[in-house]
Amino acid sequence: MKRAVSTLRSRRAVGYFCTTTSSSSPAAASEAWDGRFRLHKLRGQHLLTNPRVLDAIARRAALRPGDAVLEVGPGTGNLTARLLASPAERIAAVEIDPRMVEAVTARAAALGLAHKLTVIEGDAVEVEFPEFDVCVANIPYRISSPLIAKLLFGPYQFRTATLLLQKEFARRLVAAPGDGEYNRLAANVRLVANVRLLMDVSKRDFVPMPRVDSSLVEIQPRAIAPGVDLHEWLAFTRVCFGQKNKTLGAIFKQKRMVMELFSRPRRAEEHEDGAGDIGLGALDDDVSDEGNDRSRDGAVDFSAEEVGAFKERIAGALESAELAGKRPSKLSNDELLRLLRLFNERGVRFQ
Template identity: 60%
Template sequence: MIAQRSSSTMQGVHHILLLSSRAKPKPKTLSQPLIQRRTSSSAAADSPERERWERPFTLHRARGQHLLASPRALDAVARRAGVGPGDTVLEVGPGTGNLTVRLLALARRVVAVEVDPRMVDALRDRVSRLGLLDRLTVISGDAMKTEFPEFDLCVANIPYGISSPLIGKLLFGPCHFRSATLLLQKEFARRLVSVPGDSEYNRLAANVRLVANVELLMDVSKKDFIPCPKVDSSLVKIRPKAEVPAVDLDEWLAFTRTCFSKKNKTLGAIFKQKKKIIELFRRSHSERQEDNRRVNGGCDDLDDDGEDDDDGYARSKIEEKVGEDASEVSLFKKKIVGILNAGGFGEKRPSKLSNEELLHLLQLLNQEGVLFH
C-alpha cells in the first residue's frame, strides 16, 4: 500500500527552486539565454511564474532544450496525465526536473531518460534535496537508443526533433503501457490528431491511429518555456488500443508510405508512376528487403510521407535493372490498376480514406501478390 504523499513534500515540490533568465551579455556564437542563480527569498518572490535552478549553464536550442517553467502548466501536465500512487512513470528528457518532482509526488517510481550529463547531475541533486531519490531511476543516454524498462505511463516534454521516432518506438515497439501524455509542437500535435478529410490528415495520423487513440488535451504557450521556442506547444494523450488489426505492421508502414507519397493525388495516379511500379514489381518478385526493417523497435519514418523526387538518373538506373522484364512490369501495372478500379479505389485520395478502407485495399493488393515491404 503506497502512503499518501505528505503535504510538506507536496509543498516542497511546488515551491522548490525557480528558474530565472536574468539578462546577461550573450556569447557571440550563442543566442540562447543562460540559467542564472537566484538564491534569496525576495528573488524567488520576484518570479512567481517560474521554476528556478541554482546551477548556471547554457541551454541549447538546437538540441531542443526548452524547459517548461510555468508552475501552472507543469501542474496541469501532471494532473492530466492521470498518474496513480502505484504507477511507474517513464519521463523522456526531464531536464532539471521541473516535471519530475511533480510526478514523484504522485507515482510509485519515475524512470527518467536524459542524454545531457549536466541535466542528469542537476536532476539527481534536486531530487536528493527533496528526499525522493530512492524513487527515481535516471538512465543517462539517448532515448532512441535506450531499451526502456517496464512502465505504466509515459509523461514527457520531449524535444521536438524526436517526436515522431519516439512515438513510433513507444507504439510499435515492445512497450506495454496505459497511456503516453506528451508535450509536442502545436503543429505536430494537430497533424497527430487529424482525421480523414482534414487538410492536415497525413501518414503520421493514419499510422498512429492504427494502434492507438489520440486526444488533444490543451495548448501551452511558448512563453511558458525557457528559453522561449519559436512556436507554441500542445499536450496530447495517446492510449494504445487493446486490440489492433491483424496486419503485418512492416507491410502496413511501407504501404502507407507509398499511398501518402502524394496524398492529394488519386490512388490511380500514384500507382501509375513508372518508378513506383518498377519498385513494387521488384519487391514483389524478390525476397523481402532486410534494409526496410524497423530499428530500435520503432518507426523512424512514422510521419515521412515519402514524397517522390524527379531524379531522372535514379529512375533510369531502376529501369536498366528491370531490362528484359519490361513486358512483365507492364502486366504488373495493369494488374494493380485493375485491383484499384475493381475495388472502387482508383479515383479516391488517401487523405480521404479511413484506416478500414486502407486496410481493405492492402489486403486486396497482397492477395494478388503485390508486396510493399
C-alpha cells in the same frame, strides 16, 4: 550509451543543487531558471517553468498507485518533482545531458524522494526503456516522431503517453481524414492508438522561449493489435502519402511505381534480411516519392507480358476497392487497410 546515476554522483549533485539555488524550500526552487549553466536551443533545451501548466500535465497524466512512469527529457526536474510527489511507485527519467542528470538527481534528493527516481543517461531514441505504465514527456521537438514510433511500434506495453509537442506537430498528429493537416503520421499512429488533444501551452511558459507554441496530447495504445503486418502497412502508407495530393489511380498507374512494386518481391528474395526492425523515422510523411528514378537491378529481365499482367492486378485491386479516384488524405484507415489487403491478395507487396 545508457548509464544509471550512481549514489556518489547523486551526493555530489545534491551539494551542487543546494549551493546554487536561493530558495529555502527545495520544492519551490523550482520552476524559475537561475541560469547556472547554458541551455542550448539547438538541442531543444527549453525548460517549462509555468507552475500551473506543470501541475496540469501531472494531473492529466492520471497516475495511479503502483504505476511505473517513464519521463523523457526531465531537464532540471520541474515536472519530475510533481511526478515524484504523485501516487506513482517509481519514476525512470531518460536524459542525454549530464548537467541535467545532476540537476534532476539533486532535485529528487532535496525533496527526499530520491528512492523513487532512476535517471538513465543517454539518447532516448537509442536507449532501451525499462518497463513502464505511463510515459510523460516534454521532449525536444526534433525527436517527436522517432520517439512516438519507438513507443508505439516498439516492444513496449503501456497504458498511456502524455506528451508535450510542438503545436503544429500535435495538430498533424490528431488530424482526421479529410482535414487539411491529415497525413501519413496521423494514419500510422491511428492504426495502433487513439490520440486526443488535451491543451495548448504558450511559448512564453518556457525558458529560453522557443519560437513556437506547444500542445499537450494523450496517446492511448489500442487494446487489440491491428490485423496487418506493420512493416507492410508502413511501406504502403509511405507510397500513398508520398504523393498525397494525387488520386490513388494516378499514383499506382505510373510506370515507375509499377516497376518498383513489380521488382520488390525479387529484391526481397535476394535480401532476406531486409524485413528487420521498424525504422524509428517510419511515421514521417515528409518524404515524397515524386521524381525518384532510382535504378533497379534486374529490371531489364522483366518481360513486357509480366509487367503488363502485374499492372492489371494493381488496377483490379483499385477497381474492387472503388478507390481509384480517391486521394489518400481523404481515406480512413479501414479503407486503406481494405485496399492493402486487396493488393496483397493479388501478389502486390510493399515491404
